[in-house]
Amino acid sequence: MSWRRIAAVVRRILRQFVRDRRTLALLFVVPVVILSAFYFLLRGGGETPRVGVVVQDRGALGAAVAQKLERSALVQATPLDERTAAAQVHDSTLAGYVLLPPSFTADVLQTHVVAPRVHLEGSQPGPSQTVLAAVAQASAAALSGTLPAGAVPRVEPAVAYEYGGAGLDTLDYFGAAFIGLVVFFLVYVITSVSFLRERSQGTLERLFASPLRRGEIVVGYMLGFSLVALVQAAVVLCFALYALHIHNAGNVLLIFLLELLLVLTAVNLGIFLSSFARTEFQAVQFIPLVIVPQVLLSGVVVPVSTEPHWMQGLSHALPPTYAVDGLRDVMIKGADLGWPSVQLDAAVVLAFGAALVLAATATLRRQAV
Amino acid sequence: MGVAEYAVEVAGAVKSFGRLRVLDGVELRTRRGEIYGLLGPNGAGKTTLIRALLGMVRLDAGTVRVLDTPMPDLGVLGRVGYMTQALALYPDLSVEENLRFFAALHGRGGDVDAALHLVELEDRRRSVVATLSGGMRTRASLACAVVHRPALLLLDEPTVGIDPQLRAQLWDSFHAMSAAGTSILVSSHVMDEAERCDRLGLLRAGRLLAEGTAAELTARAGSTRLEDAFLRLSAEGA
Numbered sequence: 222m223s224w225r226r227i228a229a230v231v232r233r234i235l236r237q238f239v240r241d242r243r244t245l246a247l248l249f250v251v252p253v254v255i256l257s258a259f260y261f262l263l264r265g266g267g268e269t270p271r272v273g274v275v276v277q278d279r280g281a282l283g284a285a286v287a288q289k290l291e292r293s294a295l296v297q298a299t300p301l302d303e304r305t306a307a308a309q310v311h312d313s314t315l316a317g318y319v320l321l322p323p324s325f326t327a328d329v330l331q332t333h334v335v336a337p338r339v340h341l342e343g344s345q346p347g348p349s350q351t352v353l354a355a356v357a358q359a360s361a362a363a364l365s366g367t368l369p370a371g372a373v374p375r376v377e378p379a380v381a382y383e384y385g386g387a388g389l390d391t392l393d394y395f396g397a398a399f400i401g402l403v404v405f406f407l408v409y410v411i412t413s414v415s416f417l418r419e420r421s422q423g424t425l426e427r428l429f430a431s432p433l434r435r436g437e438i439v440v441g442y443m444l445g446f447s448l449v450a451l452v453q454a455a456v457v458l459c460f461a462l463y464a465l466h467i468h469n470a471g472n473v474l475l476i477f478l479l480e481l482l483l484v485l486t487a488v489n490l491g492i493f494l495s496s497f498a499r500t501e502f503q504a505v506q507f508i509p510l511v512i513v514p515q516v517l518l519s520g521v522v523v524p525v526s527t528e529p530h531w532m533q534g535l536s537h538a539l540p541p542t543y544a545v546d547g548l549r550d551v552m553i554k555g556a557d558l559g560w561p562s563v564q565l566d567a568a569v570v571l572a573f574g575a576a577l578v579l580a581a582t583a584t585l586r587r588q589a590v
Numbered sequence: 591m592g593v594a595e596y597a598v599e600v601a602g603a604v605k606s607f608g609r610l611r612v613l614d615g616v617e618l619r620t621r622r623g624e625i626y627g628l629l630g631p632n633g634a635g636k637t638t639l640i641r642a643l644l645g646m647v648r649l650d651a652g653t654v655r656v657l658d659t660p661m662p663d664l665g666v667l668g669r670v671g672y673m674t675q676a677l678a679l680y681p682d683l684s685v686e687e688n689l690r691f692f693a694a695l696h697g698r699g700g701d702v703d704a705a706l707h708l709v710e711l712e713d714r715r716r717s718v719v720a721t722l723s724g725g726m727r728t729r730a731s732l733a734c735a736v737v738h739r740p741a742l743l744l745l746d747e748p749t750v751g752i753d754p755q756l757r758a759q760l761w762d763s764f765h766a767m768s769a770a771g772t773s774i775l776v777s778s779h780v781m782d783e784a785e786r787c788d789r790l791g792l793l794r795a796g797r798l799l800a801e802g803t804a805a806e807l808t809a810r811a812g813s814t815r816l817e818d819a820f821l822r823l824s825a826e827g828a
Contacts, residue, residue: 422676422677422678422679422680422681423674423675423676423677423678424678424679424680426646426672426674426676426678427672427674427678427692427734428695429644429646430644430646430667430670430672430674430744431667431668431692431695431696432664432665432667432668432695432696432697433695434664
């Protein structure tokens, strides 16, 4: 073994790295960006879940629990009447509401069991857990010194779910989002690499030497890849629903429609970004730069509503956010196309797809400038 | 209106990429049905000129007409065939599938059988391109350029890197197409191919230094070999 030859190889590799700015960015900038995204998502001081507090109890304990909840750092609690609270949970404005029934104080003093009624929105596990933790904390704090000496109180909230339910596990919550994101990711990779290959093997130049218009190339690619991607989406969906038994309360065709819209976006994103890459390797480099942040900010890790405000703006500028929201609405909440939120999600993803068709066509240059 | 005399007309073509002037006032006309050889060293501007003929390069100054049509014009590209320096084939498709695809792009059914016959690949029509030898792929690439029976064929260094036997085969194909009325413009930096052309243009540093038949150019330079003529004319033009 010759160390001189090994050193030559090492020197050459380092020299290539220094010349390849994209790879340098990938190595040093992307990890910082992704870790920062995680930091802001998980520890960034975003909004805490909003909770309604319905106090029907006239005793001291109901008022004390309500007061502790309103002062809780875990949630933003607001006094509401039951009807308003129920409506706001239904439209997902609230993560849940806590109802302290008329006999609340009397029941606690008699049974030593604290049983507030907690009605959770339930479509995402994070906020639901936070609400339950806040209720337990507030109840325990309100009880201190209230019960006779030696009495051990138990906090046993009666939990009901607007959507989903206690039977839903983590996969049920994440599955709805992953169905869309897996297809989005793979379709993007396949399209961008295929389009790059069209450039590198010279066939794109031959296409440009024919009467084929740029828009025809983009639409042809979009339709061709979308047909394949639709089969993929169908396989993913069927596997998720019928093999993995991921919870679905909605219409399967509507899920498929949302996937289709996301596929159209991914295909055109692939064509568009391939214009900025010269090799297939560079196209793949866009994954951590472009795709990973989109996935992180889509609401799949942390609900968009609990992200820091500036980050919510970014999330709302990215198409997967709307697809994830729509898929969760359909699969967990059982939403249909009559829901304004689903209409909005579908329309926004469609608009992103259409904008990317135009962007892909515009960046596909027939002429050298 | 009769058919125009020229297949390609370039007038005052200027093109720079940044500070590099690649075409510097090129004047060039090729007649219908002739094989015109665009000779020049690497970097002379041959590929840029061919791409300008196809409307793929926007000239800074000057005009280009192809088959009597000012370029860029997508419509006329249906009557133009182009063989790039790269093979420009889909390796996962068969030879015939590649041909049918490129024929469809040009808006005509094309004549797949005639194209395969021309390049002698009839027996490999169902072969996937990736399984073909280098020479066969080059022939398949030519077939894709002619499958729609173009009136004008632009060949960008089609014989680079291929063996003498295949080169002779390709030139036989070019002559057969020329005899059938196809106008051909072929770029090359290989001088021994020049004598196979009806007329030649010597391109160097973006300028057309001389034009004429091989005999005319050698006579003008006072040399017996075309290569010497090219070097002498280049020196005069520098």
